[in-house]
Amino acid sequence: MYLFIIFAEVLFWVFVVLGLITRYMFGKKKLGGLLLLCTPVIDILLLIAVFITVSSGMEITTATGLAACYLGITVAFGHRMIKWADVRFSYWFGKGPKPKPKYGAVHAKEERTVWLLHLLGWAIGNALLLAIIVYVGDPQRTAALDGLMRTWAVVLAIDFIVSFSYTFAPRKNKR
Structure with a gap:
């Protein structure tokens, strides 16, 4: 599953770069846009891989959970x-x-917006993790997912502190 997640991330950026190269270097805006629209297909493939892992009785590892996190993000x-x-x-x-x-x-607002997107990704990822936990119904098989949810909550809290700190101590132009 780790390799599939890495493959999905690489494939995401391959489609993005190919789409942008096609759009700007070759002047084919529609084809470039079509390549960019292929990026959600990668998420669907990853979701299918997670479903196969979960429903087949295979071991549910942190990698399975990371796939859910990746999808949320x-x-x-x-x-x-x-x-x-x-x-x-x-x-x-x-x-x-x-x-x-x-x-x-402006930067402070941007940081707050990015944190809100992180919160959205966290909510989507955790909804997927909870769905897997409920679907499997075996706390021993899904223990890795519980740990991942707790870790991600801590990361989200740290990101909140960092992101909102710019509200009180804005980034200054060094010029």
Whole structure:
């Protein structure tokens, strides 16, 4: 399962890069958009792999849980990651405007928004983890998932502290 998660992440970025190269370097906007639209297919394949693992009686490991986490994060951040890459490709290859770093209140708001997306990804991922736990109905088989949920809650709390700290101590332009 670990290899499948890595494969899914790599495949996600391969489709993003191919879509953007097709769009900006070859000027084929529709084909580039189609390649970008293929990224959710990767999530569906990963979801199928998790379902096969869970329903076949195979061992449920942290990797199974990480797949659920990956799905939650990709749903929450996928569009934003593609947009981030699109802005940079537009600048590098399509004569678009240079992306500008954010400072002060704008940066603080951005950090809070990203944390809210993390919260959304956490909620989706944990809903999937809970669905697996309920579906399996065997606490011994799903113990790794419980541990993963607790760990992710701690990471989310730390991310909250860091993200919202910018509200009180905004990032300054060093110029």
